[in-house]
Amino acid sequence: MKTGARFSGKRRLALAGLGAATLTAAGAALARAAADGFASMSVAGRAEGAGRKPPTRVVVLDWPLTEVVLSLGVVPVGVSRPAWYARLDGVPPLPPSVVDTGLLYQPNFEVLAALEPEFIVITPWHAPLRGLLERIAPTLTVPLFGPGVDAYPAVRAATRELAGALGRHAAADALFAQADAKLADARMRLAGFRATRRPVYLLRPIDDRHIAVFGRNSLFGGVLHALGIENAWQGAADPQGMSEADLGALAKRADAQAVAIGVAPGVAAQLARSPLWGALPFVRRNRVQHIDPLPALGGVVASMRCADSLAKALEGVST
Amino acid sequence: MNRSTATLSAAAPRAWRLPALLLMLAAWLGYHTLSARLPVAQWAGALLPHADATLPQLVVRYGWLPRFAIALIAGAALSLAGVVFQQVLRNPLAEPLTLGVSAGAYLALTIAAVVAPALAADLRFTVALAGAALAMLAAMAMTWRKGFAAVSIVLAGMIVNLYCGALSVILTIVFERSLTSVFIWGGGSLVQNGWAGVLWLLPRVLACGFATALLVRPLTLFSLDDGSASQLGMSLKWTRLVALAVAVTLSAFVTSAVGVIGFIGLGGPVLARLMGARRVRDQLLWAPLVGALLLAIADQAVQSLPGVLGELLPTGAAVALCGGPLLLWMLRRVHIEAPRPAAADAAPPRRALTMPALLLGALLVAGTVVSLGFSMTLHGWQWTDAQQWSDVWFWRVPRLVASLGAGVMVALAGTILQRVTGNPMASPDLLGVSGGAMLGMLAAALLAAAPSTPVLLAGSSAGALTCLVTIVALGRRSSFAPEHVLLAGIAISAFSQAVVMLATASGGAYANLLRPLQYGSTYLIVPATAIAVSVCAVLAVSIAYLGARWLEILPLGANVANALGVSAQRARLTLLVVAAVLTAGATVVIGPMSFVGLMAPHLARLLGFPRARSQMLVAALIGGLLMVLSDWLGRNMIFPQQMPAGVIATLLGGPYLMWLLRR
Numbered sequence: 001m002k003t004g005a006r007f008s009g010k011r012r013l014a015l016a017g018l019g020a021a022t023l024t025a026a027g028a029a030l031a032r033a034a035a036d037g038f039a040s041m042s043v044a045g046r047a048e049g050a051g052r053k054p055p056t057r058v059v060v061l062d063w064p065l066t067e068v069v070l071s072l073g074v075v076p077v078g079v080s081r082p083a084w085y086a087r088l089d090g091v092p093p094l095p096p097s098v099v100d101t102g103l104l105y106q107p108n109f110e111v112l113a114a115l116e117p118e119f120i121v122i123t124p125w126h127a128p129l130r131g132l133l134e135r136i137a138p139t140l141t142v143p144l145f146g147p148g149v150d151a152y153p154a155v156r157a158a159t160r161e162l163a164g165a166l167g168r169h170a171a172a173d174a175l176f177a178q179a180d181a182k183l184a185d186a187r188m189r190l191a192g193f194r195a196t197r198r199p200v201y202l203l204r205p206i207d208d209r210h211i212a213v214f215g216r217n218s219l220f221g222g223v224l225h226a227l228g229i230e231n232a233w234q235g236a237a238d239p240q241g242m243s244e245a246d247l248g249a250l251a252k253r254a255d256a257q258a259v260a261i262g263v264a265p266g267v268a269a270q271l272a273r274s275p276l277w278g279a280l281p282f283v284r285r286n287r288v289q290h291i292d293p294l295p296a297l298g299g300v301v302a303s304m305r306c307a308d309s310l311a312k313a314l315e316g317v318s319t
Numbered sequence: 320m321n322r323s324t325a326t327l328s329a330a331a332p333r334a335w336r337l338p339a340l341l342l343m344l345a346a347w348l349g350y351h352t353l354s355a356r357l358p359v360a361q362w363a364g365a366l367l368p369h370a371d372a373t374l375p376q377l378v379v380r381y382g383w384l385p386r387f388a389i390a391l392i393a394g395a396a397l398s399l400a401g402v403v404f405q406q407v408l409r410n411p412l413a414e415p416l417t418l419g420v421s422a423g424a425y426l427a428l429t430i431a432a433v434v435a436p437a438l439a440a441d442l443r444f445t446v447a448l449a450g451a452a453l454a455m456l457a458a459m460a461m462t463w464r465k466g467f468a469a470v471s472i473v474l475a476g477m478i479v480n481l482y483c484g485a486l487s488v489i490l491t492i493v494f495e496r497s498l499t500s501v502f503i504w505g506g507g508s509l510v511q512n513g514w515a516g517v518l519w520l521l522p523r524v525l526a527c528g529f530a531t532a533l534l535v536r537p538l539t540l541f542s543l544d545d546g547s548a549s550q551l552g553m554s555l556k557w558t559r560l561v562a563l564a565v566a567v568t569l570s571a572f573v574t575s576a577v578g579v580i581g582f583i584g585l586g587g588p589v590l591a592r593l594m595g596a597r598r599v600r601d602q603l604l605w606a607p608l609v610g611a612l613l614l615a616i617a618d619q620a621v622q623s624l625p626g627v628l629g630e631l632l633p634t635g636a637a638v639a640l641c642g643g644p645l646l647l648w649m650l651r652r653v654h655i656e657a658p659r660p661a662a663a664d665a666a667p668p669r670r671a672l673t674m675p676a677l678l679l680g681a682l683l684v685a686g687t688v689v690s691l692g693f694s695m696t697l698h699g700w701q702w703t704d705a706q707q708w709s710d711v712w713f714w715r716v717p718r719l720v721a722s723l724g725a726g727v728m729v730a731l732a733g734t735i736l737q738r739v740t741g742n743p744m745a746s747p748d749l750l751g752v753s754g755g756a757m758l759g760m761l762a763a764a765l766l767a768a769a770p771s772t773p774v775l776l777a778g779s780s781a782g783a784l785t786c787l788v789t790i791v792a793l794g795r796r797s798s799f800a801p802e803h804v805l806l807a808g809i810a811i812s813a814f815s816q817a818v819v820m821l822a823t824a825s826g827g828a829y830a831n832l833l834r835p836l837q838y839g840s841t842y843l844i845v846p847a848t849a850i851a852v853s854v855c856a857v858l859a860v861s862i863a864y865l866g867a868r869w870l871e872i873l874p875l876g877a878n879v880a881n882a883l884g885v886s887a888q889r890a891r892l893t894l895l896v897v898a899a900v901l902t903a904g905a906t907v908v909i910g911p912m913s914f915v916g917l918m919a920p921h922l923a924r925l926l927g928f929p930r931a932r933s934q935m936l937v938a939a940l941i942g943g944l945l946m947v948l949s950d951w952l953g954r955n956m957i958f959p960q961q962m963p964a965g966v967i968a969t970l971l972g973g974p975y976l977m978w979l980l981r982r
Contacts, residue, residue, distance in 0.1 A: 009375060014357060027740065071331055081960075086913075099697065100693075100959050101959060102959040102960045102961055103493070103960050103961065106960075106961055106963070107840050108958070108959040108961050109714045109842075110694075110696070110714050110715075111696075111959045112777055113710055113711070113714065114697055114710075126575070129842070130842055130843035130844065131845070132842075132843070132845070135713065136529075204792040208509065208512065209508070209510045209512055210508070210510065246382065246512065247378075247382065247512045248356075248381075248383070248512075249379075249380050250379040251374050251375070266436075273513075273515075274512045274513050274515075275375065275377075275381050275512070275513045275514075276381035276512035276513055277512060279374065279377040279381060279747075280374075280376075281374060311358070315751065
């Protein structure tokens with residue numbers, strides 16, 4: 001009995017010691033990981049500041065940013081899941097030569113390293129990966145969408161920033177000139193519609209019960225604003241500027257016009273059967289326009305396409 | 320009906336108070352949300368169909384009213400299913416969510432949305448129903464040989480639940496963009512836009528209710544034990560089968576109509592019992608009533624939340640958030656009379672340790688070499704040569720080391736848990752510590768503006784520790800009785816899975832970030848983390864060796880342990896803490912559900928190592944080997960997309976677990 005107690009006392013001491021050692025080891029590793037993170041951040045800052053030859057081998061880990069990079073005339077060497085860019089209706093098209101770097105938030109680091117990029121473009125959502133990406137190439141975080149970000153100006157600022165980083169100022173100037181011309185053209189064509197002072201709901205039906213609505217800080221909400229049209233959805237929106245509304249919530253503005261973006265045929269049939277959809281003021285008065293699918297998350301090209309589609313859809317509406 | 324009400328009030332004079340309170344609450348909330356949409360004077364116009372209704376009236380008629388109705392119907396149906404499940408399985412924790420029915424339906428819909436999106440939109444009800452039925456059949460097939468014994472069927476259901484959830488997440492990692500509508504559905508949204516949903520659900524629920532009414536007498540007999548019930552002339556197997564089929568159908572109808580709504584099937588019957596409904600027929604009457612009111616109250620409360628929350632939060636999410644604590648609270652009060660599961664099998668012959676250990680060690684080395692050297696690249700399969708090695712070692716070595724270390728830790732944790740609880744089904748994922756770590760990581764990711772690895776690690780550890788404290792607090796009341804500890808853990812696992820599912824179901828940018836976290840951070844492993852993990856693993860082996868004597872004695876029971884001079888309670892507590900810390904470390908690396916902690920100790924035992932020390936050593940080797948293999952498969956299987964090692968381990972482990980249950 002006595003020996004048992006002695007042993008268990010020893011064992012307890014040994015356990016306590018080992019436990020403390022574990023905690024120390026883990027704590028030290030954590031501290032080092034944190035320090036590494038800070039170090040890589042400051043390195044990145046220096047790398048971005050240094051002036052040198054603009055990079056040509058670029059990897060982009062986000063589809064909207066892919067559009068921005070392509071629109072500046074740079075073809076990336078690698079993009080996350082290129083097939084999805086096309087499936088999300090991305091324009092300009094992505095050449096088939098672009099290498100698949102794997103999943104959006106879990107890129108294949110070995111593939112990335114093998115591509116030997118000179119520059120990597122990521123979103124704030126890739127923050128956990130940044131330290132590791134910095135090992136491969138200088139990495140630039142470009143916020144297009146996020147909490148408190150107004151997408152329309154953010155997209156323009158990001159395009160400028162990327163143009164600077166890629167040495168493509170001339171391409172950016174041309175793009176902005178084209179965008180401004182398109183916008184002015186659309187504004188002109190929409191003069192008749194603006195005279196009606198109707199607000200517009202920009203919708204993308206998900207299924208027969210849920211509708212994604214573009215809020216004020218979404219990219220297309222910004223396009224509406226630039227066209228001088230009031231956004232009928234004044235409610236809250238998520239960090240990407242979207243809100244998921246039920247049909248009843250769309251009845252608040254009786255005088256509104258609706259523009260539905262890329263409605264799948266199946267969903268359209270379901271909606272047609274729904275009595276509440278049929279009762280919505282814009283449906284009852286035949287004030288729904290349909291436009292082709294557009295990427296909800298996109299860049300300057302997407303906003304140009306949106307302005308053009310809106311002008312096409314609404315220029316005939318004057319009552 | 321009158322008679323049972325009378326007996327109920329006779330049994331418990333204040334029984335009417337609770338439903339009256341709930342009714343008042345539902346009415347008040349309903350008044351609140353309805354008057355916000357429509358002035359009271361116009362209510363009549365919304366209710367009575369006439370042609371010139373104003374728009375707000377139409378919104379109420381086709382939006383608010385059917386939503387209220389479907390909340391009542393779904394709540395009643397889920398509660399009714401809960402009563403039947405609980406009566407038949409003699410387990411107060413059984414309900415559609417804990418039996419895997421909801422997860423099965425969700426998985427079926429996810430698959431359908433990937434394979435045939437058009438089909439998924441048109442045949443949503445059918446697809447979900449098929450998935451739910453298959454999940455329940457799987458759980459039942461696993462327990463067929465045991466005559467659907469109560470404990471094993473709940474365990475089987477929980478495992479189906481966890482496995483279906485894991486498979487859903489794998490699909491969403493690869494196909495996320497095509498699954499938006501499935502995510503919304505998975506969140507349990509009660510939004511309606513017409514009476515079609517109500518008209519679909521109501522007759523089906525009524526039919527199932529009628530079928531249940533026919534089953535009242537056999538259901539009552541389940542209050543007796545199996546022997547007495549058989550003597551009264553009942554075929555237990557078939558009665559159980561029929562009753563279960565009715566309840567599954569009922570819950571599948573609800574799940575396919577409104578999505579995953581958990582815990583109503585738990586809450587309704589519990590409150591009904593608290594009201595004094597002791598007899599089965601009283602419960603069958605009162606539980607649906609209470610459940611209907613509960614879901615309606617929850618739904619109205621969600622609708623009256625201000626701003627973004629009210630618009631974005633699916634009702635199922637809100638209910639699940641209240642349901643987890645409810646489950647744990649019930650565990651505190653409910654005494655579960657579960658027969659202790661028999662030890663896995665008669666002890667196989669013991670073997671000399673040296674040769675098999677050496678062999679396993681050699682296999683581990685070989686696996687490591689293959690995993691590091693032979694891999695898929697942009698130019699196809701390649702053996703890495705010395706020159707390429709300098710480029711790739713940074714990406715392969717740390718995650719391999721971390722996976723290996725995590726495998727060792729989780730295998731040791733599993734061995735300890737199985738020995739301490741005396742339950743061959745115990746493992747870190749079923750203990751819930753992994754689930755707690757996951758929740759902590761989720762909270763950290765949501766709170767931090769730009770979540771970094773250290774933040775996630777800290778969150779995960781905090782979550783695991785909180786979870787451990789909860790389990791220890793719950794266990795203390797029952798002197799760490801194996802069943803209680805295990806069921807508390809399962810409750811936490813299910814809760815964490817539900818929360819994660821809902822957090823990702825709400826869509827938006829957070830979801831994309833959060834979903835991958837569920838399978839650990841093998842991507843983010845830097846050398847420092849890998850070193851920390853391997854140090855922890857080495858320490859874990861030493862600690863486990865110090866505890867080997869306890870592990871040898873504890874399975875003999877508390878009395879034997881005390882007689883041998885070991886304080887059973889203190890020894891258990893210490894070992895549980897060790898196991899929880901090991902689990903937290905491993906979860907950060909390989910995610911919450913690997914099943915390695917279950918498989919490795921079993922395989923060690925089957926190989927002929929029943930003694931604590933040798934079982935731990937062999938289990939640690941097997942655990943490491945499994946994780947090395949998983950890491951290699953994960954990197955190369957669907958190149959260039961990489962699956963985290965934890966996912967592959969889950970895929971490998973799930974079928975083993977189901978096979979184990981079948982035996």
